[in-house]
Amino acid sequence: MRVTLWKRGRLAKKKVVELLDSASSRVILKYAVYLIAIILFLTLILLPPILGIALNWSTINVVLNNTSLMNRALSAITNSFLVALIVSAIDLAAGIPMAWVIARRKSRWLTVLDTLCDIPFIVPTAVLGYSLLLFWYGPQGISMFFRGSIVSPGWALVMLLHFTFSFPVVVRVVVGALQDYKREFENASRTLGAPPFTASRTVTFPIIKPSLIAAFILAFSRSISETGATLIVAGLFENGSVFIQNISDKYGKTSSTYIGASVFASSILIAVSVVLFILIQVLGPRLRFPVKQVWPKFERKISYKKAETSRNALTIAVFLAIILVPSLFVALPAIQATFTKTLGESLKGTGIWAQYWQSMILSYALAAIATVLNIIIGLPMAIAIARRKLGSLSPFFDILVNIPIVVPSIALGFSLSIFWTKTITSMPEILLLIFAHLAITYPYFVRSMSAAVERINLDMEEAARTLGAKPLGVFRTIIVPLTKYSMLSGAILMFTRSVSETGATLAVSTNLKTVPVILVTWIKALMANGSNAPTTMQIGLGSGYLILFSFMILLALRLIVKGKERY
Amino acid sequence: MPEVRVENVTKKFGKLVALDDVSLQVHDKEYFSLLGPSGCGKTTLLRVIAGLIRPDKGKIYIGDRLVNDVPPEDRDIGFVFQTFALFPHMNAWNNVTYGPKVKGYDMKRAETIGHEVLEMVRLNERLEAYPNELSGGMMQRIAVARALAAGAKLLLLDEPLGQLDAKVRNDLRYEIRRMTKDLCLTAIHVTHDQSEAMAISDRIAVMKKGRIKQVGTPSELYMAPSNVFVANFIGESNFLEGYVRKETSNETIIELRGGILIEVVNDKVKKGERIVLAVRPEAFTVHKGIEEKENSVTGNVERVTFEGTNIRYEIRLRNQDSIVVVKPSMTEEWLKAQEEVTVQFPTTKAHVFEHPATGLKEEISVE
Numbered sequence: 001m002r003v004t005l006w007k008r009g010r011l012a013k014k015k016v017v018e019l020l021d022s023a024s025s026r027v028i029l030k031y032a033v034y035l036i037a038i039i040l041f042l043t044l045i046l047l048p049p050i051l052g053i054a055l056n057w058s059t060i061n062v063v064l065n066n067t068s069l070m071n072r073a074l075s076a077i078t079n080s081f082l083v084a085l086i087v088s089a090i091d092l093a094a095g096i097p098m099a100w101v102i103a104r105r106k107s108r109w110l111t112v113l114d115t116l117c118d119i120p121f122i123v124p125t126a127v128l129g130y131s132l133l134l135f136w137y138g139p140q141g142i143s144m145f146f147r148g149s150i151v152s153p154g155w156a157l158v159m160l161l162h163f164t165f166s167f168p169v170v171v172r173v174v175v176g177a178l179q180d181y182k183r184e185f186e187n188a189s190r191t192l193g194a195p196p197f198t199a200s201r202t203v204t205f206p207i208i209k210p211s212l213i214a215a216f217i218l219a220f221s222r223s224i225s226e227t228g229a230t231l232i233v234a235g236l237f238e239n240g241s242v243f244i245q246n247i248s249d250k251y252g253k254t255s256s257t258y259i260g261a262s263v264f265a266s267s268i269l270i271a272v273s274v275v276l277f278i279l280i281q282v283l284g285p286r287l288r289f290p291v292k293q294v295w296p297k298f299e300r301k302i303s304y305k306k307a308e309t310s311r312n313a314l315t316i317a318v319f320l321a322i323i324l325v326p327s328l329f330v331a332l333p334a335i336q337a338t339f340t341k342t343l344g345e346s347l348k349g350t351g352i353w354a355q356y357w358q359s360m361i362l363s364y365a366l367a368a369i370a371t372v373l374n375i376i377i378g379l380p381m382a383i384a385i386a387r388r389k390l391g392s393l394s395p396f397f398d399i400l401v402n403i404p405i406v407v408p409s410i411a412l413g414f415s416l417s418i419f420w421t422k423t424i425t426s427m428p429e430i431l432l433l434i435f436a437h438l439a440i441t442y443p444y445f446v447r448s449m450s451a452a453v454e455r456i457n458l459d460m461e462e463a464a465r466t467l468g469a470k471p472l473g474v475f476r477t478i479i480v481p482l483t484k485y486s487m488l489s490g491a492i493l494m495f496t497r498s499v500s501e502t503g504a505t506l507a508v509s510t511n512l513k514t515v516p517v518i519l520v521t522w523i524k525a526l527m528a529n530g531s532n533a534p535t536t537m538q539i540g541l542g543s544g545y546l547i548l549f550s551f552m553i554l555l556a557l558r559l560i561v562k563g564k565e566r567y
Numbered sequence: 568m569p570e571v572r573v574e575n576v577t578k579k580f581g582k583l584v585a586l587d588d589v590s591l592q593v594h595d596k597e598y599f600s601l602l603g604p605s606g607c608g609k610t611t612l613l614r615v616i617a618g619l620i621r622p623d624k625g626k627i628y629i630g631d632r633l634v635n636d637v638p639p640e641d642r643d644i645g646f647v648f649q650t651f652a653l654f655p656h657m658n659a660w661n662n663v664t665y666g667p668k669v670k671g672y673d674m675k676r677a678e679t680i681g682h683e684v685l686e687m688v689r690l691n692e693r694l695e696a697y698p699n700e701l702s703g704g705m706m707q708r709i710a711v712a713r714a715l716a717a718g719a720k721l722l723l724l725d726e727p728l729g730q731l732d733a734k735v736r737n738d739l740r741y742e743i744r745r746m747t748k749d750l751c752l753t754a755i756h757v758t759h760d761q762s763e764a765m766a767i768s769d770r771i772a773v774m775k776k777g778r779i780k781q782v783g784t785p786s787e788l789y790m791a792p793s794n795v796f797v798a799n800f801i802g803e804s805n806f807l808e809g810y811v812r813k814e815t816s817n818e819t820i821i822e823l824r825g826g827i828l829i830e831v832v833n834d835k836v837k838k839g840e841r842i843v844l845a846v847r848p849e850a851f852t853v854h855k856g857i858e859e860k861e862n863s864v865t866g867n868v869e870r871v872t873f874e875g876t877n878i879r880y881e882i883r884l885r886n887q888d889s890i891v892v893v894k895p896s897m898t899e900e901w902l903k904a905q906e907e908v909t910v911q912f913p914t915t916k917a918h919v920f921e922h923p924a925t926g927l928k929e930e931i932s933v934e
Binding site: 182184185187188189190191192193194195196198199202203206207209297304 | 617618619638639640641642644645646648650652653654655656665666669670671713714717723
């Protein structure tokens with residue numbers, strides 16, 4: 001009886017698949033899928049934040065009529081761009097040698113380095129900010145060696161923070177480019193008489209320039225949009241996103257001052273970013289490395305053994321001292337906490353921990369929902385972009401998909417919530433949270449998936465078609481198996497990004513609080529020295545749990561993927 | 568000046584032995600080819616000479632200089648890559664003058680050299696074009712010009728014609744040889760195409776599985792192969808297995824399967840040894856009908872294939888061994904399929920080799 005049911009079930013499934021397969025060869029249905037993907041992209045991801053700003057355009061007068069507020073906003077925005085430009089440049093300068101060490105690794109030990117580089121990405125941004133604060137400013141941090149802290153909250157710490165969280169992204173992108181790059185060009189340059197340094201300056205880096213530009217843009221936009229961690233280390237320093245949050249704290253989320261200031265700051269940040277990116281895209285290809293100038297004697301000097309070894313040592317030392325140790329410094333009080341009753345309290349969920357664990361569930365549930373939904377709505381878009389299925393509109397969408405990365409996360413959250421609360425009267429908060437996380441993580445997935453689909457040789461799809469596979473069949477039997485692991489890594493990227501997301505969530509949430517939001521509240525209370533403020537240990541432990549869980553999830557996924565990357 | 572000496576070079580990639588104790592000497596101003604099936608180690612050897620790969624063991628000399636620890640940029644070589652490796656971000660002119668520039672020559676001198684080498688490859692148009700705008704043949708000329716412009720006396724070519732159309736390939740191979748001769752360069756040319764190697768080389772080293780099987784001039788390799796692999800890989804050979812029946816100072820008699828006795832000239836094998844007899848398809852004399860000839864076997868023509876210049880016969884001998892015979896199609900009378908024939912073996916042009924321990928099939932395989 002059970003067997004027949006099971007058999008029938010399988011037969012039914014087979015029939016459904018066949019039916020769908022044959023339906024997929026109907027042109028109308030094929031376009032319907034892409035159309036739905038586009039509509040979902042526009043309505044859920046792209047338009048809400050933009051329309052949110054547009055709908056409240058008139059509130060901008062609050063700022064325009066208040067000179068001191070406007071000046072404050074403008075200087076904050078200027079700070080945003082200054083920090084982003086400087087930090088992205090430094091990130092490239094530090095990330096390129098690191099990527100070189102990893103990509104050209106001569107020993108297995110450097111694989112460990114490769115993994116360590118990802119750590120600042122795993123640590124939720126708010127926690128990262130706090131960790132840096134403890135390291136550079138806290139009494140148990142580096143100040144122990146220097147009689148008083150050397151870096152206090154302010155612009156220097158903000159720079160250090162942004163440098164830290166953009167570093168993994170830059171390294172990842174450049175390592176990928178160096179690994180895809182054909183070494184033959186460099187060999188050719190060497191046989192023609194160029195020492196290693198000249199060869200990489202005149203041949204390798206000019207060839208991978210698009211990736212360098214991409215790395216710069218990613219670091220830049222991440223710096224502009226990051227809010228949660230910046231808040232923690234900003235002190236009296238204000239950039240665009242900190243400004244918006246400070247106004248919100250002072251006047252409340254419903255005040256016209258807050259809305260006006262947000263619209264003002266966000267629209268300028270978005271507009272200038274977009275203009276900058278277009279400029280970079282247009283000018284980037286024209287930017288030439290100085291190939292003609294050759295300094296044979298000098299470059300020979302810095303090309304060989306001694307210079308190379310000391311360069312690598314310096315690169316690794318900078319990474320360990322400025323990036324890795326400060327990022328993980330937060331774990332220290334957590335270790336302390338395990339010897340006190342704080343650990344017990346936290347596990348029992350008493351006091352402030354009750355809310356913490358609820359938030360933990362919310363954080364991971366939210367990340368899971370956003371990840372699954374984005375896979376469903378992002379996949380057709382990724383294929384459409386990679387395979388130019390939208391005709392002349394394809395490159396256009398290729399650019400549009402990036403926009404949510406550019407928008408400051410707090411501005412995105414803010415305008416998104418305005419849009420939805422204005423259009424739907426009783427919008428549930430959880431939906432707002434989901435929409436915000438969808439918008440923020442969507443570009444990461446579509447980007448990495450469309451790149452993966454593009455790497456599949458079109459011949460293979462065509463071969464499948466000539467062998468009789470219907471379009472959906474091709475998708476099932478060729479695209480999915482070949483991009484399985486890229487899909488998984490895209491999902492990991494979305495998941496971690498969602499768990500660590502702070503800025504937009506802060507802007508959207510009123511009652512529902514994710515862990516990063518809770519941590520920001522705690523840290524703020526501690527820094528304000530309130531009477532009920534949580535202790536360093538509690539914060540350390542709270543951060544530690546989140547890092548630990550995220551790390552375990554990532555580790556589990558890595559282990560699943562490990563050794564299976566065959567394609 | 569630049570003779571190249573390779574002494575006992577070994578290179579392993581993991582478990583794979585790419586070069587197995589290889590020694591080689593290339594003379595000054597010689598056009599030398601490394602020939603072998605893919606995976607035989609020929610490209611690895613070339614890259615070891617260029618300094619792009621470090622050998623595990625052994626020594627490399629260019630001229631009289633031990634270059635093991637000299638990086639490629641200081642070896643004074645020119646390298647032409649199979650994929651051309653023209654820098655995609657530079658136009659043809661900048662590609663060609665790259666070498667002089669990175670060597671720190673002043674602009675004027677770099678430009679003079681650029682014009683000279685472009686003259687040599689007969690390419691003075693489209694210098695503004697980027698590599699992706701050029702045809703395969705043009706890219707190849709630029710690649711050669713670029714290698715020459717670096718001023719090297721040793722030119723290393725890694726399958727330089729592999730990516731070109733047949734017709735272009737044939738023209739270019741003679742041109743490359745002519746240029747190296749005009750400039751008095753030493754050239755080492757890697758190829759898997761035996762006709763290419765035969766056509767342009769002064770000497771050839773035939774390689775298999777990381778070892779050099781034989782070094783010689785094209786005619787030496789063809790007329791006097793020193794092992795069954797070379798006999799098979801250079802040109803074409805019929806292989807017949809048998810024993811040495813009799814071996815004295817003035818005659819050697821081989822017994823093939825079915826008790827057929829053949830006399831050969833030999834200085835390699837001893838009486839009683841198991842051997843392989845290798846005979847080129849064009850070395851047989853074939854008579855129509857059954858005739859009493861010395862050193863001959865009767866057989867039956869099984870298939871006749873017209874190939875243009877030649878006509879090719881597959882003949883089943885009396886002992887069931889099958890051989891291929893090739894005759895010029897214009898000057899000789901054709902045989903018909905199923906025809907009875909008498910095949911006469913050449914005494915001097917049949918080569919006798921010890922039977923390989925690993926088996927004949929394994930020994931001649933190009934895998």
